[in-house]
Amino acid sequence: MVIGQRHKKAIIIFLIVFSCGSTLFFHVVLKMGIVVTHIYYVPIILASLWLKKSFLIPVFLSLFLTGSHILLRSDVEFQNDLLRAGMFVAVYAIILKIKEKVESSEKELRFAESKLNQVFSLSKDALLMLNREMSIIKINASAQELLGLAEKEVIGRQCSEVFDNSSVCGSERCPVRRILAGATYVELETKIGNERKKKNIPCKVTVIPYWEADGNRSGVILSFKDLTAHKKYKKRLKQYQKKLQSLSSELILAEEKERRRIAAELHDQIGHNLALAQNKIGMMQSQSAAHIKADQFDDVSELIKGTIHTVRSLTFKLSPPILYEFGLGPALKWLAEKFNREWGISCDFSCSMRPGVVDKEIKILLFKVLHELFVNVIKHAKTKITRLGITQKRKYVYIEFIDNGIGFDASQLEHTIVRKQGFGLFNIRERINYIGGSFRIKSHPDRGTAVFISTPINHRKRG
Numbered sequence: 001m002v003i004g005q006r007h008k009k010a011i012i013i014f015l016i017v018f019s020c021g022s023t024l025f026f027h028v029v030l031k032m033g034i035v036v037t038h039i040y041y042v043p044i045i046l047a048s049l050w051l052k053k054s055f056l057i058p059v060f061l062s063l064f065l066t067g068s069h070i071l072l073r074s075d076v077e078f079q080n081d082l083l084r085a086g087m088f089v090a091v092y093a094i095i096l097k098i099k100e101k102v103e104s105s106e107k108e109l110r111f112a113e114s115k116l117n118q119v120f121s122l123s124k125d126a127l128l129m130l131n132r133e134m135s136i137i138k139i140n141a142s143a144q145e146l147l148g149l150a151e152k153e154v155i156g157r158q159c160s161e162v163f164d165n166s167s168v169c170g171s172e173r174c175p176v177r178r179i180l181a182g183a184t185y186v187e188l189e190t191k192i193g194n195e196r197k198k199k200n201i202p203c204k205v206t207v208i209p210y211w212e213a214d215g216n217r218s219g220v221i222l223s224f225k226d227l228t229a230h231k232k233y234k235k236r237l238k239q240y241q242k243k244l245q246s247l248s249s250e251l252i253l254a255e256e257k258e259r260r261r262i263a264a265e266l267h268d269q270i271g272h273n274l275a276l277a278q279n280k281i282g283m284m285q286s287q288s289a290a291h292i293k294a295d296q297f298d299d300v301s302e303l304i305k306g307t308i309h310t311v312r313s314l315t316f317k318l319s320p321p322i323l324y325e326f327g328l329g330p331a332l333k334w335l336a337e338k339f340n341r342e343w344g345i346s347c348d349f350s351c352s353m354r355p356g357v358v359d360k361e362i363k364i365l366l367f368k369v370l371h372e373l374f375v376n377v378i379k380h381a382k383t384k385i386t387r388l389g390i391t392q393k394r395k396y397v398y399i400e401f402i403d404n405g406i407g408f409d410a411s412q413l414e415h416t417i418v419r420k421q422g423f424g425l426f427n428i429r430e431r432i433n434y435i436g437g438s439f440r441i442k443s444h445p446d447r448g449t450a451v452f453i454s455t456p457i458n459h460r461k462r463g
Contacts, residue, residue: 005050008046008050008051009051011046012043012046012047012050012051012057015039015043015046016043016057016060016061018039019039019040019043019061020061020064022039023064023065023068024068037065037084040061040065040084040088041088041091043057043061044057044058044061044088044091044092044095045091045095047092048092048095048096048099049095049099054092055092057092058088058089058091058092059089061085061088062085062086062088062089063085065081065084065085065088066081066082066085069081120138120140121140121141122140123140123142124142125142125223125224125225126140126142126143126145126147126203126223126224126225126226127139127140127142127143127221127222127223127224128140128154128159128221128224129210129219129220129221129222130159130176130219130221130222131218131219132180132217132218132219133158134158134159134160134176134180135156135157135159136154136156136157136158136159136162137155137156137219138155139151139154143224146194146201146203146224146226147162147192147193147194147195148195148196148197149162149195149196159176159222163192173188175187175188175205175220175222176220176222178207179207179208179209179220180209180217180220184208184209185206185207185208186205186206186207186208187204187205187206187207188205189202189203189204189205189227190203190205191203192224201226201227202226202227202228202231203224203226203227204224204225204227205222205223205224206222206223206225207220207223208220208221208223209221243426269306269307269310270307270310270311270314273303273304273306273307273310274307276303277300277303277304280296280299280300280303281300283296284296284300320334320335320367322334323363323364323367324360324363326355327355327356327358327363328353328358328362328363328367328390328397329351329353329355329390330355331363331367332349332351332366332367332370332388332390335367335371335374336349336374336386336388339374339378343378344384345374345377345378345384345385345386346384346385346386347386347387347388348386348387348388349388349389350388350389350390351389351390351391352390352391352392353390353391353392353397354392357392357457359457359458362397362435362456362457362458365431365432365435366397366399366453366455369428369431369432369453370388370399370401372427372428373401373428373451374386376425377403377405380405381403381405381406381407381448381449382405382406383403383404383405383406383448385403385404386401386402386403387400387401387402388400388401388402392457395456395458396455396456396457397453397454397455397456397457398452398453398454399451399452399453399454400450400451400452400453401450401451401453402448402450402451403448403449405448405449406445406446406448407443407444407445407446407447407448407449408443408445408449409443409444409445410441410442410443410444410449425441432453432455435455435456436455436456437453437454437455437456438452438454439451439452439453440452440453
């Protein structure tokens with residue numbers, strides 16, 4: 001029962017009147033020198049505990065005790081009454097000091113409890129508190145979201161009822177039982193059922209005990225960390241590693257394929273022309289000057305011209321001189337014109353970049369990337385119309401390459417592992433990222449494809 005402030009004051013006044021009345025009764029009515037001072041301490045103690053401004057009460061009782069001794073000439077020695085009066089004030093001061101310390105400790109305890117509740121409530125990890133009977137006594141918002149249950153649906157229930165679909169509940173692996181049996185820390189991975197979403201969520205469960213003031217374990221605290229995002233990240237990491245392995249294999253195969261192509265071209269065209277020219281010149285050497293005809297010189301000249309043309313063509317395929325002599329802009333314009341001549345791909349070309357500002361490594365990479373994007377248009381886009389724009393802002397080069405072809409679902413590109421349509425784009429993105437640039441694709445089925453590339457003008461590797 002809670003006592004109101006008015007009732008507290010009434011009780012104290014009654015005890016003061018009773019204490020003073022008892023003293024007068026013994027001195028006046030019974031003519032005795034007995035002073036029942038113990039009952040004086042009761043209103044003093046209660047006043048120090050209940051009232052804020054209660055210093056007047058021990059002062060009043062002290063004055064009353066000494067005044068009654070003087071006025072009524074009590075048989076009790078005066079110094080004893082003075083000592084008792086001083087004790088009233090001393091007891092009041094001691095109790096008041098104890099009260100202040102208790103209130104300070106309670107305030108600190110309430111503050112610590114408030115902070116603990118705040119941390120418990122606002123934690124991103126799901127937290128539950130269980131007593132020794134394994135009943136849930138506290139749950140935070142994250143745990144409610146994880147379980148798909150409201151607080152009122154959980155509080156008071158046994159943990160085995162809430163986690164009845166967990167593979168560890170009721171078994172020897174149950175972390176709650178292990179903690180209550182004496183373990184100090186248990187951590188494991190399991191799946192927790194969500195009632196609202198009707199699915200199992202992978203979680204890391206951490207369980208620790210909490211103690212009462214006497215040192216006995218009074219229950220456990222369970223922490224659940226949702227591993228869904230972590231599992232997805234690990235899955236994507238494995239896919240990414242598989243892509244990189246495939247990329248490495250593809251690069252080795254592509255390099256070997258390019259070597260074979262160059263060797264075949266050298267053998268079939270240049271080697272063949274040189275061998276024919278050598279035979280014709282040998283035949284001319286075996287004849288006398290009078291019998292050598294002019295058309296024989298023409299045949300040798302044509303073979304040499306063909307060889308020169310093949311060498312130049314092969315040189316442009318391997319590394320076009322225009323890229324080094326005139327820069328990236330003219331080289332990309334030449335590339336667009338080349339695909340227009342050979343494949344009928346029209347290109348709306350624009351360039352506002354200053355010449356000679358891009359590092360050699362960047363120029364070579366961007367030229368190869370645009371070459372591959374043009375090839376992708378031929379293979380997949382089913383269109384003859386493209387647009388290529390190149391700009392420079394401060395220390396970066398920005399490229400937009402757009403076609404109006406059939407497009408594709410760009411959101412599925414990340415899930416493509418080693419398919420032919422996705423591998424080339426993955427290869428491009430990795431090479432661009434390696435030099436500190438960015439590569440972004442915007443595409444939808446039947447709405448074309450837009451590729452946005454930005455790279456620094458100076459070569460820097462991304463760690």
